[in-house]
Amino acid sequence: MTTQQAEISQGRRLSGIWIIPLLALVLGIYMVIHNYMTEGPSINIAFKTADGLAAGKTKIKYRNVDMGLVEEVRLNESLDGVIAKVKMERQALPMLREDTRFWVVTARVGLGNISGLDTLLSGAYIQLAPGEGVKGKRDFVALEQPPLTPSGAPGLRVHLTSAKAASVSAGDAVLFNGYKVGRVESMTFEPDDRRAHYALFIDAPYHDLVDSQTRFWNVSGISLSAGADGFKLDTGSMDTVLLGGVGFGNPPGVGKGKPVENNTEFDLYPSYEDILKNPFRYGxxxxxxxxxxxxxxxxxxxxxxxxxxxxxxxxxxxxxxxxxxxxxxxxxxxxxxxxxxxxxxxxxxxxxxxxxxxxxxxxxxxxxxxxxxxxxxxxxxxxxxxxxxxxxxxxxxxxxxxxxxxxxxxxxxxxxxxxxxxxxxAVLDKINALPLEDTVASANTTIMTLNSTLASLHTLLEKQSVQQLPEQLDETLQELRNTLQGLSPDSEAYQSLNSSLLRLNRTLGNMESLTRTLSAQPNAALFPSKPTPDIIPEVK
Amino acid sequence: MRVASLLLVVFLSGCASKAVEPSYYLMRSNHALESGQLTPSKDFAMGTVVIASYIDQRGLLVETQDGEIRAAQQNLWAEPVYEGVRNQILVAIRAAKGEHLLPADLNRDAIVLDIRLDQLHGTNDGNAKVVAYWWLRQGKEVLSAYKFAEVRPLATDGYAALVDAEKALLEQLAGRIAATLVVPEPQD
Structure with missing residues (x-):
């Protein structure tokens, strides 16, 4: 019996035919990687309506360069808006930031201007305004209206409020001394504080004109006032007459304030006259x-x-x-x-x-x-x-x-x-309280009595004897004057009297001397003594 | 009877003695006598001359060694002292100003001169002494007031020299008074 031995042989070598699938696989992987590396991101943009949006047709543009294409337009979950899924170009990736804005550009006819006429032929497109915030955002909400100020534009954004909605709306000019230096970006009415809110943007370099003492006022329309000096008509520029606007400046007498930061709030005054009446902010x-x-x-x-x-x-x-x-x-x-x-x-x-x-x-x-x-x-x-x-x-x-x-x-x-x-x-009250009637009655009685007395006096004066009294009095006075003249210093009687008085004085002097002598020597009349000699004044 | 009458005559003649005759002095200016028309002053008039009561007596006054004032008995003024003083000052002022001061009641618009003679006597150191005040007034408003107080030594002993010295002092007083008789400048 022969023993059969298993014969071990080496396997067959890989067929060359496998090169092709392998090559295809490598190519496929390359294509996938390449596609991934070159493909832009997909983003979702929310709109209120799908007006002007068409899947596969509507493009995203920035500076008229295509940046993406709308792939799909669908209703949102709450059915109150639409979401457009957009495939962006890879070069748009850096533009997709948290403050990147989108809006539909279509033909618009406004009071101030007409825009987007080219879209009548080419169709609407979505405009991209790149932001400067954090990268990586993929879901956006489109603006209903095109923004009036480009993102990143140099200038100052301020907010105004007023209790009463003025004839100012988005797009209106912001004027300094009649020169347009900015625009009103938006106007909203907040039911919470019941005030109208306005956002203004003032272009550089005019934003330096705004400081903490700056006042803003409505220059819209025409102001006609009548005063003692006639009628007064106040208007701004023609576009502010037609469209409205906001003026600003520092009131006279109020100094320059401190620089303000973005989004500072100011009051919007109804007119410049109101500012002149109340130019101060603090009180x-x-x-x-x-x-x-x-x-x-x-x-x-x-x-x-x-x-x-x-x-x-x-x-x-x-x-x-x-x-x-x-x-x-x-x-x-x-x-x-x-x-x-x-x-x-x-x-x-x-x-x-x-x-x-x-x-x-x-x-x-x-x-x-x-x-x-x-x-x-x-x-x-x-x-x-x-x-x-x-x-x-x-x-x-x-x-x-x-x-x-x-x-x-x-x-x-x-x-x-x-x-x-x-x-x-008080005085009038006292006068009112006076017993005037009684007083008048009493005065009447007194006057009547006085009349009676005067009548009696008149009768008395009419008597001849009384009328002769002045003549008699005059005669008496004349006699008295004559008598007194006889005693005047120039009269003979006066001279005689004066002489007599002198003699009387001398006699009295002698009498005084005699009395003094008799007092000292009582028998002086019979036996006169030798008089005491006078002291003789001597020269010293 | 004859014997009794003879005794009485003899008795009375024994008691009789010769009376001393007093001397009288007149206070008058020594200015030369002249006749003519007086020029009354329009601006000034003579008011009152008042003398101190001790002066107002007939005898001339002399101060003794003991400081007493004694009136002479035999040396008398011939007229009341105030008359003599008034006359002498009037004459001296007339001589100095060339105008006679009428009595104040004859020139009512004039400035009136009033004089008070406070002392007039001989002193125990051989002088005559005069102290006087005078003032000028218009109505009851006194415009100015002055004082005079001077002594003058006697030239010789005796009352005649005293009278001369007193007259000289009054002459000096009148001169001072005359110098003050100036119409004041009208005020604006």
């Missing part, structure tokens, strides 16, 4: 209570300090006063009427900054301790218009500042015409 409220008639005091009436306008009357707080009186059980007691005033330190040439308000409040607090009081004064005797005056009254009764519904109260004093009026009223 503070006080409440002044007047226990007198406030007739003639109107809202907006000036508050003055020694003739300088310091602020204005903002409100007469009648409603608050009534509520306060009810709360404090002061109802029916004729309490003072509170008036809300607004004081602006900028009017005293202090810097228009919050710190000045604090300084002014401190000054007023110190001033009140030294007699500072508010008073109601008459500004015009013709119209009776009144204003609030703040001044020092050193003799005023001591008073202090208080609080009224959250406002600081400033003590008041009654002065001037108001005081005169009260005093006059």
């Amino acid at each position: 503070t409220h006080y409440v002044v209570s007047f226990a007198q008639s406030i007739k003639g005091l109107s809202i907006g009436a000036p508050v003055e300090y020694r003739g300088l306008i310091l602020g204005r009357v903002e409100r007469i707080m009648l409603k608050e006063s009534l509520e306060y009186n009810v709360e404090q059980e002061l109802e029916g007691k004729g309490t003072a009427i509170p008036v809300l005033i607004y004081l602006e330190p900028g009017r005293l040439e202090l810097p228009d900054i919050p710190a000045s308000v604090d300084n002014m409040r401190e000054s007023i607090e110190i001033g009140v301790t030294n007699g500072m009081r508010a008073s109601l004064e008459t500004g015009s005797l013709l119209t009776g218009a009144k204003y609030v005056n703040i001044d020092y009254f050193p003799n005023a009764e001591e008073a202090s500042m208080g609080d009224f519904l959250g406002y600081t109260t400033l003590p008041s004093i009654e002065t001037g015409l108001g005081q005169i009026e009260q005093k006059l009223t």
Whole structure:
């Protein structure tokens, strides 16, 4: 028996035919890698509607260079918009950032311009505005309107608010001294604060014109006002007349402020005149209570300090006063009427900054301790218009500042015409209280009595004997004059009298000498002694 | 009876003695006498001359060694002192100014000169002494006031020398007064 041995042989060698599939595989892998390396990303852009969008047709452009193609347009999950899936070119990758904006460019006819006419033939396309934020974003929300300012444009973006929607809308010009330096980018109305909000962009280098003291006002349309000097017509440039616009600048008398940052908020004033009336941004409220008639005091009436306008009357707080009186059980007691005033330190040439308000409040607090009081004064005797005056009254009764519904109260004093009026009223009341009728009746009686007396006197004077009295009196006076003339220094009687008096004097002198001698020597008349010799004056 | 009458005559004649005659002095200016028309002053008039009461007596006054004032008994003024003083000052002023000061009641618009003589006597050191004040007034407004106080030594002993010295002092006083009689400048 023969043993059969298994014969071990080497396997067959790989056939050359496999080269082709292998080559295809390598080629395929290369193609995949190449495709991956060169293909742009896919992004999703949300639109409100699909107007102008067509899958496979609508292109994405940047500087008129194709950057992608819309691959698919579909409704979003909530069915209130559409999402366009766009295949972007790889070179667009760096442009896809968080603030990259897209919008549909189509033919638009507006009040200010006509744009996108070329899309009538070529079809709408999506415009890409590259951003500068973080890379990697793939889902975007398209703008409804083309942005008015290119992204990254140099300049300043500010926000304005106004209580009343002005005739300003997106696209309107922003003017400085009538020159267009920017534009209104958007206008929205926020129900939360019930104010209209505007976004403005001011191109460089004009953005340096804006600082913290800058005021913005509406220059839209035509302003026609009538005054004592006739009619006054104010307009901006023709496009602001037709389309509206916003002007800005620093009010006269208000210095240059500090530079502002992007997105700073400002107020939008209705007109330039409103700014001139209220050019200051910072101020503070006080409440002044007047226990007198406030007739003639109107809202907006000036508050003055020694003739300088310091602020204005903002409100007469009648409603608050009534509520306060009810709360404090002061109802029916004729309490003072509170008036809300607004004081602006900028009017005293202090810097228009919050710190000045604090300084002014401190000054007023110190001033009140030294007699500072508010008073109601008459500004015009013709119209009776009144204003609030703040001044020092050193003799005023001591008073202090208080609080009224959250406002600081400033003590008041009654002065001037108001005081005169009260005093006059008091005098008139006293005159009214006088018993004038009784007095007149009494006076009538007196006059009648006087008439009777005069009649009697007249009768007396008509008597001949009385009429002769003046003549007799005259004669008497003449005689008296003659008599006195006889005694005048020039008269003979006077000379004689004077001479007699001299002799009498001499005699009296002799008598005095005799009396003195007899006193010393009683027998001198019979036995005269030798007189004492006089002392002889001697030369020394 | 005859014997009794003779005794009485003898007795009375024994008691009789010769009376001493007093000497009288007149206060008058020594300016030369002249006649003519007086020129009344329009601007000034003579007011009152008041003398101190101790001066107003007839005897001339002399101060003793003890400091007393004694009036002479035999040396008398011939007229009241104030008349003499007034006359002498009037004459001296007329001589100095060339104008006579009328009494104030004859020239009511004029500035009136009033004089008070405070001292006029002989002193114990051989001088005559005069102290006087005067002022000028218009109505009741005094315009100016002055004082004079001077002494003058006697030339010789005796009352005649005292009178001469007093007259010289009054002459000096009148000269000072005359120098003050100046119409004040009108004020603007």
